[in-house]
Amino acid sequence: MVKICCIGAGYVGGPTMAVIAVKCPAIEVVVVDISKPRIDAWNSDKLPIYEPGLDEVVKACRGKNLFFSTDVEKHVAEADIIFVSVNTPTKTRGLGAGKAADLTYWESAARMIADVSKSDKIVVEKSTVPVKTAEAIEKILTHNSKGINYQILSNPEFLAEGTAIEDLFKPDRVLIGGRETPEGRKAVQALKEVYAHWVPEENIITTNLWSAELSKLAANAFLAQRISSVNAMSALCEATGANVSEVSYAIGKDSRIGPKFLNASVGFGGSCFQKDILNLVYICECNGLPEVANYWKQVIKINDYQKSRFVNRVVSSMFNTVSGKKVAILGFAFKKDTGDTRETPAIDVCKGLLGDKAHVSIYDPEVTEDQIQRDLAMNKFDWDHPMHLQPASPSAIKQELDYQKIFDNMQKPAFIFDGRNVVDAEKLRGIGFIVYSIGKPLDAWLKDMPAIA
Ligand code: NAD
Numbered sequence: 001m002v003k004i005c006c007i008g009a010g011y012v013g014g015p016t017m018a019v020i021a022v023k024c025p026a027i028e029v030v031v032v033d034i035s036k037p038r039i040d041a042w043n044s045d046k047l048p049i050y051e052p053g054l055d056e057v058v059k060a061c062r063g064k065n066l067f068f069s070t071d072v073e074k075h076v077a078e079a080d081i082i083f084v085s086v087n088t089p090t091k092t093r094g095l096g097a098g099k100a101a102d103l104t105y106w107e108s109a110a111r112m113i114a115d116v117s118k119s120d121k122i123v124v125e126k127s128t129v130p131v132k133t134a135e136a137i138e139k140i141l142t143h144n145s146k147g148i149n150y151q152i153l154s155n156p157e158f159l160a161e162g163t164a165i166e167d168l169f170k171p172d173r174v175l176i177g178g179r180e181t182p183e184g185r186k187a188v189q190a191l192k193e194v195y196a197h198w199v200p201e202e203n204i205i206t207t208n209l210w211s212a213e214l215s216k217l218a219a220n221a222f223l224a225q226r227i228s229s230v231n232a233m234s235a236l237c238e239a240t241g242a243n244v245s246e247v248s249y250a251i252g253k254d255s256r257i258g259p260k261f262l263n264a265s266v267g268f269g270g271s272c273f274q275k276d277i278l279n280l281v282y283i284c285e286c287n288g289l290p291e292v293a294n295y296w297k298q299v300i301k302i303n304d305y306q307k308s309r310f311v312n313r314v315v316s317s318m319f320n321t322v323s324g325k326k327v328a329i330l331g332f333a334f335k336k337d338t339g340d341t342r343e344t345p346a347i348d349v350c351k352g353l354l355g356d357k358a359h360v361s362i363y364d365p366e367v368t369e370d371q372i373q374r375d376l377a378m379n380k381f382d383w384d385h386p387m388h389l390q391p392a393s394p395s396a397i398k399q400e401l402d403y404q405k406i407f408d409n410m411q412k413p414a415f416i417f418d419g420r421n422v423v424d425a426e427k428l429r430g431i432g433f434i435v436y437s438i439g440k441p442l443d444a445w446l447k448d449m450p451a452i453a
Helices: 013-023 036-042 054-061 072-078 104-116 133-143 164-169 182-195 209-240 244-252 273-286 290-317 345-355 369-377 403-408 425-431 444-448
Strands: 003-007 028-032 066-069 081-084 121-125 150-154 174-178 204-208 326-330 359-363 415-418 434-437
Touching (some): 003 072, 013 054, 013 164, 066 072, 133 150, 182 204, 204 209, 326 345, 403 425, 425 434
Parallel strands (some): 003 028, 003 081, 081 121, 326 359
8 A cells, every 4th residue: 555645734735635535545645734733623624724625525535544643753754655745935034035935844844754764755846846946855865864765756736726626636737747767757657656546647747857846836927927917908908998808808719818817806816926936036036047037026016016006096086095984895815715815915905905094894704803813914925934824714604795785884985996806897886886897997986086006
């Protein structure tokens, strides 16, 4: 029986290992973490993260071939394949602060593997890491190797939060990078066999180590770039009377462009896009490529611009001040179907409004009040330093909003600012609201109160 151990029971480690366990009943999978509350939650009825379909998958195999434990060393020592899925946040101090990936957690995991291993291991990079990390990890593992053979593989994870289980069941591709030696190829084959239980062979791509590591950063940079590109267009649409939804539909019909990831919004969030692009920027700078670094930096700049543009629009429409005005924020996580608030644009929007002394009330069915308070008190890049503890999500019952009733109870003029272009703006205008939708033709009121970007 192959034994797998995954270090890190977070948004990636938990769901990924649960799917491996459910698809490979003959493999024993143990997910370990240094955070006891996290492991306790994985062993309870209230899992530490919310993902549609996750409960069912965990229930189907927990206690059979899927286990969650804090006994990190024991399970690492026993495993044949070790996935490392610890957090790799942006460094907040020292060399490369604000850009480089902080590999402290990764390094301590690698040192621990080196300390406790008594047999040959395949060590899989599941975390998103800078290109060439495998080289450093190899040095740590073999430094005091006691004759043990380690093979390092890069197997970046492409799941998206909110659709993690669906993505893991039917991945567009699985990417495995390894050393181009006979031992390296053998290790790649061993990991390939795990995925081959449910992923068609043609969707399992094998490459060299550096291509696999870089592909993850490149994929996130390209995805975020599409959002920043359409968001840049949304500002131009508002200025000209074009409608960004029509523009993105029209360009997305071009098969060379495609329709996905072209929705204008208040900006991207989540724990990966910003962190990974900053890391890419840093790697480019370190490789003497300032032009390439600046090119990717612009993706982040447009994202910051979009968030402040949104806040400015709110403030300017309401007579240039929101001081003392009541503002309800619906939704706080970085997108729907997740309770994850890391780098959510809602933090910047709320901070902007609070800065102008608005009275802000925030509601999200998947996020606790405590978490919101903590997020709003944090400094930039502090969100993953030290390890955050996601509370069990409240999963409040989702209700339809009665906009007529809401309108009746509001001060007039009553405003709705839609940061995701999800409300039926025409219907709400019919009730009497002044509605702002990103990148869409502006109500007469908003045209008269131009936002200063
Ligand atoms: P996370 O913070 O949710 O989980 C990381 C876990 O690792 C934490 O529970 C922490 O306690 C644990 N940990 C840290 N050091 C440890 C150690 N030495 N021993 C044992 N446990 C340790 O992070 P995440 O969102 O799951 O992301 C993990 C990695 O995967 C990151 O590199 C991230 O960039 C990447 N990734 C994330 C996503 C995503 O959607 N969240 C998608 C793809 C890739």
